[in-house]
Amino acid sequence: MVDLVSQYERVQEEIDKAVIDVIRSSAYINGPEVKDFQKELEDYLDVKHVIPCANGTDALQIAMMAMDLKPGDEVITSDFTYVATAEVIALLQLTPVLVDVDPDTFNIDVDAVKNAITPKTKAIVPVHLFGQCSQMEELLDLASKHNLHVIEDTAQAIGATYSFKSGKEQRAGTIGDIGCTSFFPSKNLGCFGDGGAIFTNNDEIAEKLRCVANHGQTRRYYHDYVGVNSRLDSIQAAILRIKLRHLDEYNKRRNETASFYDDAFKDVPELTTPKRFEQSTHVFHQYTLKLNGLDREKMQAYLMDHGVPAMIYYPVPLHLQKAYRDSRYNAGDFPVTEDLCERVVSLPMQTELDQEQLNHITETVKSFIKQQRS
Numbered sequence: 286m287v288d289l290v291s292q293y294e295r296v297q298e299e300i301d302k303a304v305i306d307v308i309r310s311s312a313y314i315n316g317p318e319v320k321d322f323q324k325e326l327e328d329y330l331d332v333k334h335v336i337p338c339a340n341g342t343d344a345l346q347i348a349m350m351a352m353d354l355k356p357g358d359e360v361i362t363s364d365f366t367y368v369a370t371a372e373v374i375a376l377l378q379l380t381p382v383l384v385d386v387d388p389d390t391f392n393i394d395v396d397a398v399k400n401a402i403t404p405k406t407k408a409i410v411p412v413h414l415f416g417q418c419s420q421m422e423e424l425l426d427l428a429s430k431h432n433l434h435v436i437e438d439t440a441q442a443i444g445a446t447y448s449f450k451s452g453k454e455q456r457a458g459t460i461g462d463i464g465c466t467s468f469f470p471s472k473n474l475g476c477f478g479d480g481g482a483i484f485t486n487n488d489e490i491a492e493k494l495r496c497v498a499n500h501g502q503t504r505r506y507y508h509d510y511v512g513v514n515s516r517l518d519s520i521q522a523a524i525l526r527i528k529l530r531h532l533d534e535y536n537k538r539r540n541e542t543a544s545f546y547d548d549a550f551k552d553v554p555e556l557t558t559p560k561r562f563e564q565s566t567h568v569f570h571q572y573t574l575k576l577n578g579l580d581r582e583k584m585q586a587y588l589m590d591h592g593v594p595a596m597i598y599y600p601v602p603l604h605l606q607k608a609y610r611d612s613r614y615n616a617g618d619f620p621v622t623e624d625l626c627e628r629v630v631s632l633p634m635q636t637e638l639d640q641e642q643l644n645h646i647t648e649t650v651k652s653f654i655k656q657q658r659s
């Protein structure tokens with residue numbers, strides 16, 4: 286699915302030097318590379334505060350911990366997402382309130398959010414799934430009307446830009462109260478291990494986030510909150526500084542791949558190509574097709590036999606996962622998510638696909654479909 290070695294080889298000299306410099310400096314924890322990366326990411330995102338941390342799941346957890354929520358408070362999030370989003374809500378003994386998604390964009394359904402708000406609701410966590418922003422303007426309106434926090438899970442959408450109706454533009458993750466991202470190697474901005482970050486434009490929240498991420502410490506050995514230990518390593522920061530300079534170009538390549546797929550499949554009724562939502566750019570963390578009447582398992586096996594990896598993100602809705610089953614929910618409650626979980630398939634999407642590989646992928650998909658028709 287992802288060719289991380291070729292991507293590394295394009296910047297190998299720079300990265301090797303940066304990593305060795307950190308090793309020689311011995312500033313492995315909170316070294317200058319971490320500060321520099323933080324500043325450069327703040328500039329790139331045009332956000333006041335970036336707080337680096339150990340991974341994307343921690344970023345979400347720290348964000349929730351900084352919000353002064355109490356057990357039983359309700360947090361609304363998408364039923365169609367990676368488990369981390371709901372996991373941290375449950376870990377903190379908050380109540381995850383799952384809602385359905387839009388069938389075209391795969392992102393949280395604003396009307397469903399509206400219907401799920403109760404007096405106990407304290408926050409909304411939109412997930413910018415597969416690389417494009419949720420309907421942030423509508424969600425912010427709802428949040429301000431009901432006095433809710435908005436925490437964006439932008440692990441899959443770093444670099445995407447959201448446009449408000451006024452024309453104002455903001456980067457994914459800098460629109461709500463807090464944004465959370467991951468630098469897992471296969472993410473659009475990936476390091477060579479684990480990493481994550483939290484974004485905010487609010488000085489007070491930033492201070493609390495920094496404090497929670499560092500053992501709840503306000504100054505050395507003074508602990509005002511129960512916190513966690515979550516840091517980005519200097520080596521990872523050094524790597525991320527280099528890759529950040531290429532992020533726009535990486536996202537452009539992903540878009541070129543997506544356009545090629547779109548074009549190849551535009552007259553194939555068995556496939557629905559991903560819809561672009563006009564309020565957001567798309568950074569194609571995944572290129573996800575909906576299958577119309579095709580046997581997905583058979584298709585996946587056929588592609589695999591022809592050297593094309595295809596993955597299912599995600600096969601099971603959160604409300605049907607064993608750990609998140611709940612007397613509040615039944616099979617059939619979230620029809621869009623349940624349908625998507627049965628019909629989606631993601632094609633290879635990364636920065637290093639060449640024309641020959643792309644042709645092979647689209648020809649293989651088409652030859653499977655031809656075989657099914659006859």
Ligand SMILES: *Cc1c(COP(=O)(O)O)cnc(C)c1O
Binds near residue numbers: 369441481
């Ligand atoms: C990857 C991902 C996370 C978690 O990031 P980690 O760094 O693996 O902890 C959270 N949410 C979404 C939507 C993700 O894709």
